[in-house]
Amino acid sequence: MVKTMNEIIYENRNLYKQWLIDFCSIPSVAAQNRGMEESRVFLQHLFDTYINEKVEFIETSGYPVVYSHIEADSPYTISFYNHYDVQPEDPIELWHSPPFEATERDGKIYARGIADNKGNLIARLAAVHAMKQQNPNLPINVKFIFEGEEEIGSINLAEFAENHADKIQSDGNVWEFGYRDVDGRLQVSLGVKGMLYVELSAEGANTDLHSANATIIESPAWRLLFALTSLKDQNDRILIPGFYDDVIDPTSEEIESLNRYLFDEEANKEQLGIARFVNDLTGLSLKKKHLFEPTCNICGINSGYTGEGSKTVLPNHAFAKLDFRLVPGQDPNRILKQLREHLDNQGFHDIKIKEMSGAYAARTHPNEAIVEAVIETVTASEEMAPNIVPNTPGTGPMYDLCQRYGIPSVSFGVGHYASNNHAPNENIREQDFYKHIEQVADLIVRFEQKLASKGVE
Amino acid sequence: MVKTMNEIIYENRNLYKQWLIDFCSIPSVAAQNRGMEESRVFLQHLFDTYINEKVEFIETSGYPVVYSHIEADSPYTISFYNHYDVQPEDPIELWHSPPFEATERDGKIYARGIADNKGNLIARLAAVHAMKQQNPNLPINVKFIFEGEEEIGSINLAEFAENHADKIQSDGNVWEFGYRDVDGRLQVSLGVKGMLYVELSAEGANTDLHSANATIIESPAWRLLFALTSLKDQNDRILIPGFYDDVIDPTSEEIESLNRYLFDEEANKEQLGIARFVNDLTGLSLKKKHLFEPTCNICGINSGYTGEGSKTVLPNHAFAKLDFRLVPGQDPNRILKQLREHLDNQGFHDIKIKEMSGAYAARTHPNEAIVEAVIETVTASEEMAPNIVPNTPGTGPMYDLCQRYGIPSVSFGVGHYASNNHAPNENIREQDFYKHIEQVADLIVRFEQKLASKGVE
Secondary structure, three states: OOOOHHHHHHHOHHHHHHHHHHHHOOOOOHHHOOOHHHHHHHHHHHHHHHHOOOOEEEOOOOOOEEEEEEOOOOOOEEEEEEEOOOOOOOOHHHOOOOOOOOEEEOOEEEOOOHHHHHHHHHHHHHHHHHHHHHOOOOOOEEEEEEEOOHHHOOOOHHHHHHHOHHHHOOOEEEOOOOEEOOOOOEEEEEOEEEEEEEEEEEEOOOOOEEHHHHHOOOOHHHHHHHHHHOOEOOOOOEOOOOOOOOOOOOOHHHHHHHHHOOOOHHHHHHHHOOOOOHHHOOHHHHHHHHHHOOOOEEEEEEEEOOOOOOOOEEOOEEEEEEEEEEOOOOOHHHHHHHHHHHHHHOOOOOOEEEEEEEEOOEOOOOOOHHHHHHHHHHHHHOOOOOEEEOOOOOEOOHHHHOHHHOOOEEEOOOEEOOOOOOOOOOEEEHHHHHHHHHHHHHHHHHHHHHHHHHOOO | OOOOHHHHHHHOHHHHHHHHHHHHOOOOEHHHOOOHHHHHHHHHHHHHHHHOOOOEEEOOOOOOEEEEEEOOOOOOEEEEEEEOOEOOOOOHHHOOOOOOOOEEEOOEEEOOOHHHHHHHHHHHHHHHHHHHHHOOOOOOEEEEEEEOOHHHOOOOHHHHHHHOHHHHOOOEEEEOOOEEOOOOOEEEEEOEEEEEEEEEEEEOOOOOEEHHHHHOOOOHHHHHHHHHHOOEOOOOOEOOOOOOOOOOOOOHHHHHHHHHOOOOHHHHHHHHOOOOOHHHOOHHHHHHHHHHOOOOEEEEEEEEOOOOOOOOEEOOEEEEEEEEEEOOOOOHHHHHHHHHHHHHHOOOOOOEEEEEEEEOOEOOOOOOHHHHHHHHHHHHHOOOOOEEEOOOOOEOOHHHHOHHHOOOEEEOOOEEOOOOOOOOOOEEEHHHHHHHHHHHHHHHHHHHHHHHHHOOO
């Protein structure tokens, strides 16, 4: 008797979990050039030993793209975009277990990068592994594109895509991330925001000084603070002239979709320990600001003495790391130029701007075949209907890898509302990992059938 | 033939230098509770082995005060106030030699605390040691008061003085610090500023979050920045209502004294690598702001990710360390209350204030005997006339230890304009150290003669 797909996945669950645990033990922090080659070697090992398919390591100006095209006797192709780099683990003292030792507690597995993005990457490889146990020939071409620089702004991915347009081409893409909401519904997300990441800095005297000199020697910390607080008002309205000029307002269809999208305000507030959302927003206004509006966020700021107790010093250097999340229409290069002009016009010629990364926003239409196939898969396998997110507040290089080449992209995955991405105690639920393996295997079958029935050529 | 005082000091110069080097090898950072007991033991060793006088370690709620009363057959007393704690050494990477290994280069000795305040402390002990080699009986009672908490705001010194009013009593006090100006003139300083040191902090969600959430989750970093920039304007005018109300304006005599005080603007700018002073001030306005006006300075600020590269995070905590230098009339407790009221009135109820320390300003009149004696000593032993600083921009517990008890206090010492107090590569010139030993020995003689000639009782 032939085993079902889910039976095969169940029999291999310990193997797939071990892949995940091993992968999470590698501190692949691209920002700090740690564990990157080790990750490449690990992925080669998975392809060579288990998937039994050829894998390429395509050079870029930074870390290589891990690429595999598993050929099928089909005119159709599905592609998966994931990344093997992770965020830095600090503040390390807030982790309850070592960030690079996957640790199981209460049905969850904790490790840096397990939700973002190693859990999804491994689950998708596992789905293909399981399918090949049933039938060595997949129903559709499958392409894996794993980059190593997502957490540092995918700085070389656009060039990679330009140079390898044939390799990235597909009929539909499954994007890297995916989460369950606070009520347990699996979210299916369409589109991502863009990004401009900059570091602003100010310099003072040629050395730190005794703070008695603050009477007459300019303080770079104060200069930076005045420059920063000129960027937005206390109601979160960004004050850089022209910042909102190119924003494409959401269509009425998108607003309807936003109305259907479920966001449990009370559960979210309780989960995060907060009393209110920004500007006391609720309902549609809250969802609209979250999914369709840009941000100007301080990721980090530092100057002077920040250790124990007190030190009376006039620091000679101050810097802040800012990310602007952008929406369709906004060009990160233009925003960078507007930022410089604004600072100059406000008299902050002395504030230096270092561009760290930029990305355009992207948005996927809900009637694309890949979206419909994902929704069918999720509807068939979950107790609750999928929660469709008409745009995600996060960022990724979806424009550079997909939208620019006419490839629709959709997101779903192993994470949940409290996965703590980019934060201490990142985690996934173990069950969600196995469920995503099953759903990806099912999606690959459904997507082929949908394209064939639609007569796509 | 009887040796002169300076000959005795010259013969003992290597001994005194060794005391200094050994003392500087102890990382007595009170803020971090390092090396404090070791310092106490070292000072006991100097008193027992070399000075041959009894020393007391007077308990406080914090680190003990090191106290010695060297009795003389005289109705008069001179006291010396110094401290055996030092500032933290960070940023350590900017030091050219280890901060706690005194290192000689180009006639200077580099070490954390060597200018502030171990060089002065050792030079003054050395002066008494040398005098006793010539005559075991000093011409005047000498009291040493060395506290261990000056760099953390002298938090227990006021209580110590109240409890030991008899021990601190003297006819004149020599304060802990002293510097040569950029042209090499020895500064004689009268008075110090007060201080209010606070830490402001803001809290967000119960964990750091992915920065995509900055759309709807309040940022403690932005909250703190808006609160801070409400405290003063870009022209350095402090905006806390009532802040300037109690300021006692300098007298016309003090302004005249300020006119005589020499401040080499070009040399200072060149030394610090700056193009201008705050508000482009020059001349009397510059000197007045430096010596007679209060400040609001950021000693340190921190939030979120401040490591290499980029991390897209919405931090859940932000804090800043601020020091306000206060002038006569200003009460640190009242300023603290005004700060809280101001933040509340601006809607910043959520910003927490932690008081770290407070101190009143103090000012000494130039016609006090101790001031005249110091000026005569310096005039007799230096090529250039002393540069009299009518008030120092720095802070110290001069009010709590002296002014409150009617004891006039004056400052001069081993430092110079580029001693880098509270900053990397703190240093003194070796020659200045020996010169201060000679001058203190001379001052002790002159002060007794001056009091006797004035018929002080």
